[in-house]
Each structure stands twice: as structure tokens, then as C-alpha cells.
Amino acid sequence: MEGFGLPARGRLGYTGRHERAPRPCLSSMSSIVHIIGAGMAGLACATELVGRGGRRVVLHEAAVQAGGRCRSYHDDVLGRMIDNGNHLILGANPALFHYLDTIGARARLTCPAAAIFPFVDLRTGERWTVRPNRGRLPWWIFAPSRRIPGTIWSDYLSGLRLAFAPKSATVASALRGARRPIVERLFEPLTVAVLNTSIEEGAAALLWPVMRLTFGAGEAACRPYFARQGLGPDLVQPGIAYLKSQGAEVRLGVRLRRLEFDQNSVRALDFGNDNFALGQDDYLVLAVPPSVAADLVPGLKAPLETRAIVNAHYLLNEPVTLPEDSGLLGVVGGTAQWIFARGHVVSVTVSAADALAERSADDIAALIWTDVAIALDRRNEPMPPHRVVKEKRATFAQTPAMLGLRAPTQGHHANLLFAGDWTDTGLPATIEGAVHSGQKAARHLLSRPRPH
Ligand SMILES: Cc1cc2nc3c(=O)[nH]c(=O)nc-3n(C[C@H](O)[C@H](O)[C@H](O)COP(=O)(O)OP(=O)(O)OC[C@H]3O[C@@H](n4cnc5c(N)ncnc54)[C@H](O)[C@@H]3O)c2cc1C
Structure with missing residues (x-):
């Protein structure tokens, strides 16, 4: 005292x-x-x-x-x-x-310098970069070079359904009928990252404010910031x-x-x-x-x-730069979801990871490294020294x-x-x-x- x-x-x-x-x-x-x-x-x-x-x-x-x-x-x-x-x-x-x-x-x-979100699809090898534009009018959805492969501009409007979804709606139920590429390559990664809950369970009412305040507000609002x-x-x-x-x-x-x-x-x-x-x-x-x-x-x-988040950190021999100097890389079609880099350390996040968190740290490290090796084009490199951090109660389940x-x-x-x-x-x-x-x-x- x-x-x-x-x-x-x-x-x-x-x-x-x-x-x-x-x-x-x-x-x-x-x-x-x-x-x-x-x-x-x-x-x-x-x-x-x-x-x-x-x-x-x-x-x-x-x-x-x-x-x-x-x-x-x-x-x-x-x-x-x-x-x-x-x-x-x-x-x-x-x-x-x-x-x-x-x-x-x-x-x-x-x-x-700008909000750019590079992605890789591990199943198809496709790579793309989402580039929201400055200003509130989201004209980037009309520019094929700025949007997700396989999507058309009207796909993005399906996000507006979240705004009108009842409180009981999940993201998946609110988006029912939306086309697969936009769901798998935008709404699903976004839901899991923001709500730490699967798209089938995550509350539409909670994803909407984030969509409105980021994509609805232009490039500066979407820009990612990192602790140095x-x-x-x-x-x-x-x-x-x-x-x-x-x-x-x-x-x-x-x-x-x-x-x-x-x-x-x-x-x-x-x-x-x-x-x-x-x-x-x-x-x-x-x-x-x-x-x-x-x-x-x-x-x-x-x-x-609650829902878990698993992070795997790998120490590489040299400082790592991610595509387009963006600071992060989105991954779909694998276990890894987001790859970050700081100096020599590559860190990978898997959210809504309750099942993964039950596995051993060695299994998790090996599983995620397979994805990282493809995403960063390091297929022939052995798994570097690593640390797996499991946060079993990372956030409440946002259902x-x-x-x-x-x-x-x-x-x-x-x-x-x-x-x-x-x-x-x-x-x-x-x-x-x-x-x-x-x-x-x-x-x-x-x-x-x-x-x-
Ligand atoms: C792995 C992981 C990744 C995440 N990724 C992101 C992200 O990318 N972006 C993002 O914005 N958020 C992210 N989050 C969520 C974010 O970290 C949390 O939402 C936020 O830190 C919660 O802060 P809080 O103060 O509410 O709770 P807490 O951080 O849990 O703080 C509560 C504090 O209370 C203390 N405490 C508990 N019981 C007692 C007691 N009896 N007496 C005294 N003290 C007590 C605890 O020790 C703790 O320090 C992530 C979380 C985790 C775990």
C-alpha cells in the first residue's frame, strides 16, 4: 500500500x-x-x-x-x-x-507508404494485391489490377449486407449467396482476422463497423501500422x-x-x-x-x-522483406493466415485456432513452415529455429x-x-x-x- x-x-x-x-x-x-x-x-x-x-x-x-x-x-x-x-x-x-x-x-x-495487402493462394499459387484508393469513393473495386482475381466489382457490394444483417446473423449467413471467390479471398480472411472467430460463427454486426471504418473510409483508414x-x-x-x-x-x-x-x-x-x-x-x-x-x-x-490464436515465429539468417514492402502477407488455402516480418524474424498468425492449439508446438511449427516456405519462396530451406506461442483464450468468441x-x-x-x-x-x-x-x-x- x-x-x-x-x-x-x-x-x-x-x-x-x-x-x-x-x-x-x-x-x-x-x-x-x-x-x-x-x-x-x-x-x-x-x-x-x-x-x-x-x-x-x-x-x-x-x-x-x-x-x-x-x-x-x-x-x-x-x-x-x-x-x-x-x-x-x-x-x-x-x-x-x-x-x-x-x-x-x-x-x-x-x-x-500506402495501404497495400498482398496475398497468396497456396492452392493455386496465385498472388494478388488489394489496393484500396484514397478518398471515400471506393473506385478500386472497378480496377481489375487492384482487386482480387476471380471477383467482379459487384461482388464487393455484397459486403453491404452486413450493415443490414439482424443481430443474430453470422457473417456467413449474412453473405449467403455471395460468390465464392469474394467470400474465400476477402470476407473469410477478414472475419477470422478481425473477429478471431470463423465466418460460420462470427457476428455480422461486429464485422460491419470495421468494414465501414476501413474500406468505407479510404486508403488511410486501411493502412496497417506496426510497432517498430x-x-x-x-x-x-x-x-x-x-x-x-x-x-x-x-x-x-x-x-x-x-x-x-x-x-x-x-x-x-x-x-x-x-x-x-x-x-x-x-x-x-x-x-x-x-x-x-x-x-x-x-x-x-x-x-x-473464448477462441485461440496461435503464432509461430521463425528466425531466419537474414532480414526478411515481404512483397511490396507491405509489412504483411495474407495467405489463403493453408494453415498460415498472415505473415509478418520484423528484421530476421518471420511471424505467422493463425486466428480462430482452437483445433490447431491442441497440437504439439513442433507439429504446428512444421505445418506452418510448409506454408511459409511456399509463400516466401523458400521451399528448399530447412525449418529455422522457431517458437510457437499459443494463446488459448486470445479473445472472447465473437458470436x-x-x-x-x-x-x-x-x-x-x-x-x-x-x-x-x-x-x-x-x-x-x-x-x-x-x-x-x-x-x-x-x-x-x-x-x-x-x-x-
Ligand atoms: C495472440 C494475439 C493476437 C492478437 N492480435 C491482435 C491484432 O492483430 N490486432 C488487435 O487489435 N488485437 C489483437 N489481439 C487482441 C488484443 O491483444 C486484445 O484485445 C487486447 O490486448 C485486450 O486488452 P485488455 O486490456 O482488454 O485485456 P488484457 O490484455 O487481458 O488485460 C487484462 C489484464 O488484467 C490482468 N489481471 C487479470 N486478473 C487480474 C487480477 N485478479 N488482479 C490484477 N490484475 C489482473 C492481466 O494480467 C492482464 O494484464 C490479439 C490478442 C492475442 C492474444
């Missing part, structure tokens, strides 16, 4: 197990916002709140590092820093760019540094075990070794995954079904049924807010969704009357 304005005991009569002498009254003038979880949602909430509205921010994180599902670590096999998984960021991610501007880290992202050094160094650590510079308290390696409630508010937080009583102006933001939130808050409905279980920012308890990619943002479970949820919770708090 180092660094807190008031000791655990004394606020609401709750007795912390570790008693401390009361601190001077300076910070007793301010309210404290406790944020649980230093993933992107918690970081975004904290950076939005810190130093504003007379509130002090304390960020508590169970792991010894921040970042949650968006993190980097040093890998011994590859001998370098890698991300737990490739994270595609798009020009149409305003919440994330706002977060980066707040912490002064926008320049840590890099992007190609990695998710940790570029998105997470600058956020933590900013918070500390603004006087926020960041506690790593502390797991919230239990909440104590009175009738309509949270009274205290139990971390096992220390406890915090909440004063009348204090707030709690739970920015933890849905399963954790559901355990902590009795009766909370949350989307608990129509699960959408109805997303929690609102404000729940039933007056001083308890929720953030996280699984809350009801109207966006898919992505970095953008997570950051948006954190900023939404912060705005919610800032709109409340100033503390006493």
Missing part, C-alpha cells in the same frame, strides 16, 4: 491485514481511482485519468509486467525480443492513436513511464483476489497481502478479462466463451450469442466500472476496442461531479 493517501483501515471501517500509520491529509483531499489490470484497457483508462479532475490513479496488475494479451518478452530460443502475437493496427484506430499521442509514442509506430520494436517497448512501456511521470502508482505482481460489497457499491479490495478500503469518492475500474470479472463480481454476465453478454461500462454498483475488449464497445475485441473501453470508462468518471 506504499504511496496511498489513506491507510486501508479508517475509510469505511475495513481492516486491512497490513496496518499502516495514517498518511498526512494532502491526498485525502483527492479521490483514488483503482484500476485493476494493466492491459491496453487499463493503461488507456489510467493515462486518460491521470492528473485530471483531482483524482489519483493506482494501477494494479497481477503479472510482473504490464501489457496483458499485448506484450513482448525475450525469447531464449530466438535470442531476441518477440511479441506474444502479431498485432495489426490500422489507420482507423482513433482511440489507440489518441492513447499514443497522450503518452508521446505515436512515432513508435511505422507504416508502409515490439508491443512492449512501443505501446506498453511508454504508457507506464507516462503514468509514473504523472504521479500515478503502478503496482505489478499484485492479484486482486476478492471484492467486498455493501448494498450498491464496492467497499474494499482484497489482494491477499494487502487490502484497500474505498472511500466515498473512490472508484474501481475492473479492466480484467471477462472470466476474472465474472469471478470477482457475483451475478455479472460476461462473454466467457451473436456472446455479443449480448458484453458488459456496459457502468454496472450495478455505483463506484464500479468495467473496461476491457469484452465490454460493450460496439467494436471487436482488439487493441482499439480495449483502448476505447478504457477511455470510455475514464470519460465516464470525469463526467461525474468533482470529488469532495
Whole structure:
């Protein structure tokens, strides 16, 4: 409890197990916002709140590092820093760019000169590049050189059906009757990448906002952005540094075990070794995954079904450049789905990968390398050193049924807010969704009357 304005005991009569002498009254003038979880949602909430509205921010994180599902670590096999998984960021991610501007880290992202998406079909060997044009009018669909082989311009209009699909519709059901090439080569890879759920199960209502905000907004919105050094160094650590510079308290390696409630508010937080009583102006933001939130808050409905993402990283002998310097390569007709490259490391993502994640890491590495060898024209090369990362609960299953279980920012308890990619943002479970949820919770708090 180092660094807190008031000791655990004394606020609401709750007795912390570790008693401390009361601190001077300076910070007793301010309210404290406790944020649980230093993933992107918690970081975004904290950076939005810190130093504003007379509130002090304390960020508590169970792991010894921040970042949650968006993190980097040093890998011994590859001998370098890698991300737990490739994270595609798009020009149409305003919440994330706002977060980066707040912490002064926008320049840590890099992007190609234009939004170009090269693809390869492993079954036929065909290669093509999708090139959305500048401006809102999508004339690229009329240019055969910019669109997908086997498609005609009217195929792309079938995407509009997502806009009018009922809440219960899946992407596949909304697109029923659309021609195969456009489904297999555009809508299916897009659904799996964005929703981490198969096209047969993924919610049409959740894919539509992404289509509208990217392809519906022109080239700049579709442009992919990449962390230059990695998710940790570029998105997470600058956020933590900013918070500390603004006087926020960041506690790593502390797991919230239990909440104590009175009738309509949270009274205290139990971390096992220390406890915090909440004063009348204090707030709690739970920015933890849905399963954790559901355990902590009795009766909370949350989307608990999950889908896996598997990433395979390969260390090559030389730096790798992908076609057209695009930074990524889409793959259809194999196990691999998206290939990314950073320096000597080629990283491959497979989303909606629950079945794949059940296989051994060696099997997965070999299976994916077969695809990479074809896609990058390295057929005769032996499989290089590799690391497979399985994230079995990468996101919630973004099906129509699960959408109805997303929690609102404000729940039933007056001083308890929720953030996280699984809350009801109207966006898919992505970095953008997570950051948006954190900023939404912060705005919610800032709109409340100033503390006493
Ligand atoms: C492999 C992979 C690839 C992905 N690819 C993309 C992509 O390409 N583009 C994209 O935009 N998104 C992608 N995502 C999704 C994105 O990473 C998540 O949507 C986002 O990071 C979720 O952030 P969050 O803050 O909501 O949750 P989390 O990151 O899960 O953060 C929750 C935090 O709470 C902490 N916590 C849990 N329980 C407790 C407790 N009791 N006490 C204290 N702390 C606790 C956790 O340790 C964690 O740090 C990917 C995810 C994965 C796993």
C-alpha cells in the first residue's frame, strides 16, 4: 500500500491485514481511482485519468509486467525480443492513436507508404494485391489490377449486407449467396482476422463497423501500422513511464483476489497481502478479462466463451522483406493466415485456432513452415529455429450469442466500472476496442461531479 493517501483501515471501517500509520491529509483531499489490470484497457483508462479532475490513479496488475494479451518478452530460443502475437493496427484506430499521442509514442509506430495487402493462394499459387484508393469513393473495386482475381466489382457490394444483417446473423449467413471467390479471398480472411472467430460463427454486426471504418473510409483508414520494436517497448512501456511521470502508482505482481460489497457499491479490495478500503469518492475500474470479472463480481454476465490464436515465429539468417514492402502477407488455402516480418524474424498468425492449439508446438511449427516456405519462396530451406506461442483464450468468441453478454461500462454498483475488449464497445475485441473501453470508462468518471 506504499504511496496511498489513506491507510486501508479508517475509510469505511475495513481492516486491512497490513496496518499502516495514517498518511498526512494532502491526498485525502483527492479521490483514488483503482484500476485493476494493466492491459491496453487499463493503461488507456489510467493515462486518460491521470492528473485530471483531482483524482489519483493506482494501477494494479497481477503479472510482473504490464501489457496483458499485448506484450513482448525475450525469447531464449530466438535470442531476441518477440511479441506474444502479431498485432495489426490500422489507420482507423482513433482511440489507440489518441492513447499514443497522450503518452508521446505515436512515432513508435511505422507504416508502409500506402495501404497495400498482398496475398497468396497456396492452392493455386496465385498472388494478388488489394489496393484500396484514397478518398471515400471506393473506385478500386472497378480496377481489375487492384482487386482480387476471380471477383467482379459487384461482388464487393455484397459486403453491404452486413450493415443490414439482424443481430443474430453470422457473417456467413449474412453473405449467403455471395460468390465464392469474394467470400474465400476477402470476407473469410477478414472475419477470422478481425473477429478471431470463423465466418460460420462470427457476428455480422461486429464485422460491419470495421468494414465501414476501413474500406468505407479510404486508403488511410486501411493502412496497417506496426510497432517498430515490439508491443512492449512501443505501446506498453511508454504508457507506464507516462503514468509514473504523472504521479500515478503502478503496482505489478499484485492479484486482486476478492471484492467486498455493501448494498450498491464496492467497499474494499482484497489482494491477499494487502487490502484497500474505498472511500466515498473512490472508484474501481475492473479492466480484467471477462472470466476474472465474472469471478470477482457475483451475478455479472460476461462473454466467457473464448477462441485461440496461435503464432509461430521463425528466425531466419537474414532480414526478411515481404512483397511490396507491405509489412504483411495474407495467405489463403493453408494453415498460415498472415505473415509478418520484423528484421530476421518471420511471424505467422493463425486466428480462430482452437483445433490447431491442441497440437504439439513442433507439429504446428512444421505445418506452418510448409506454408511459409511456399509463400516466401523458400521451399528448399530447412525449418529455422522457431517458437510457437499459443494463446488459448486470445479473445472472447465473437458470436451473436456472446455479443449480448458484453458488459456496459457502468454496472450495478455505483463506484464500479468495467473496461476491457469484452465490454460493450460496439467494436471487436482488439487493441482499439480495449483502448476505447478504457477511455470510455475514464470519460465516464470525469463526467461525474468533482470529488469532495
Ligand atoms: C495472440 C494475439 C493476437 C492478437 N492480435 C491482435 C491484432 O492483430 N490486432 C488487435 O487489435 N488485437 C489483437 N489481439 C487482441 C488484443 O491483444 C486484445 O484485445 C487486447 O490486448 C485486450 O486488452 P485488455 O486490456 O482488454 O485485456 P488484457 O490484455 O487481458 O488485460 C487484462 C489484464 O488484467 C490482468 N489481471 C487479470 N486478473 C487480474 C487480477 N485478479 N488482479 C490484477 N490484475 C489482473 C492481466 O494480467 C492482464 O494484464 C490479439 C490478442 C492475442 C492474444
